[in-house]
Amino acid sequence: MALLPILEFPDARLRTKAVAVAVDAITTPEFQTRLDDMFETMYDAPGIGLAASQVDVHERFMVIDVSEENDAPLVFINPEILAKDGEQVYQEGCLSVPGIFADVTRANEIVVRAHGRDGQAFEMKADGLLAVCIQHEMDHLDGKLFVDYLSPLKREMVKRKLAKRAKDAA
Template sequence: MAMLPILEFPDPRLRTKAAEVDVAEVGTAAFQQLLDDMFQTMYEAPGIGLAASQVDVHQRFMVVDVSEEKNTPMVFINPQVVEKSGGQVYQEGCLSVPGIFADVTRADAIVVRYLDRQGQPQELAADSLLAVCIQHEMDHLDGKLFIDYLSPLKREMVRKKLAKQRKQMA
C-alpha cells in the first residue's frame, strides 16, 4: 500500500466534478489497489472519509470508516442519495482543508444507493455521523467543499489562514 498526496484548498482540482466509474473497472487489480491506498491514506491522515477527488482521481467513489476502532471500512462507488430527512448541525473538518472546522447543516438521515467494493448494488440507510460523512464526501465528488457552506467572508479567512500555515511550513 502507498500513501497518496491529498489535494488542499484552494487547489482548483478540488472543484472538478467526478465522472462515473465504469463498472468493468471495479474488479481490476489497479482499482482495488487504489482503494487500499485510499484507506491507508485516510487512516494515517487521520480521517473518517476520503473521496477520490481529494487524491486527484476524478471518479465517483469514496472510502469511509466512522468506527472508533477503524475496523468498518466502507466503499461507495457511484453513490446517489435517494432520500433525505431531518437536519443537523455538525462541526466538520476536512483533510483537504487542514486545521479548519466549521458548523455545517446537513440532512440527519439519508438513504444512499451505490456499488460496493465488489461492484454489487447496495442501498444503505444512514444517520448521524455516517450520514454527515457520506454527504461531505459526495460533495467532494461534485467539486464542492464544506467551506462553501460558509459566508464569503469566513471562506476568505480560511483561505488566508491556510496560506499563512503553508508559508510557516515552507
C-alpha cells in the first residue's frame, strides 16, 4: 500500500468531473490496490472520507469510514443518490481544504446506489454523519468542494488563509 498525495484547494484538478469506472475493472488487482491506497491515505490524513478526485484520479469512486475505531470501511463506486429527505446543518472540513471548517446544509437522509468493492451493486439508506459524508465526497466527484457552499467573500478568505499557510511553511 502507498500514501497518495492529496490535492489542495484551489488546485484546478479538484474541479475535474470524474468519469464512471468500468464495472469489469472493479475486481482487478490494480483497482483493489488503488482502493487500499485510498483507505491508507484517508486514515493517515486523518479523515473519514476520500474521493478519488482528491488524489488526482478522476474516476467515480470514494472510500468512507465514519466509525470511531476506523473499522467500518465503505466503498462506493459509481455512486448515485436516488432520494433525499430532510435537512441538516453540519460543520464540515475537508482533506483538500486543510484546517478550514464551515457549516453546510445538506439532506439529512439519503438513499444511494453504488457498486461495492466486490463489484456488486447495492443500495443503502444513510442519515446523519454518514449521509453528510457521502454527499460531500460525491460533490468531489462532480468537481465541487464544500467551500462552494460559502459566500464568495468567505471563499476568498479561505484561499488567502491557505496561501498564507503555504507561504509560511515554505
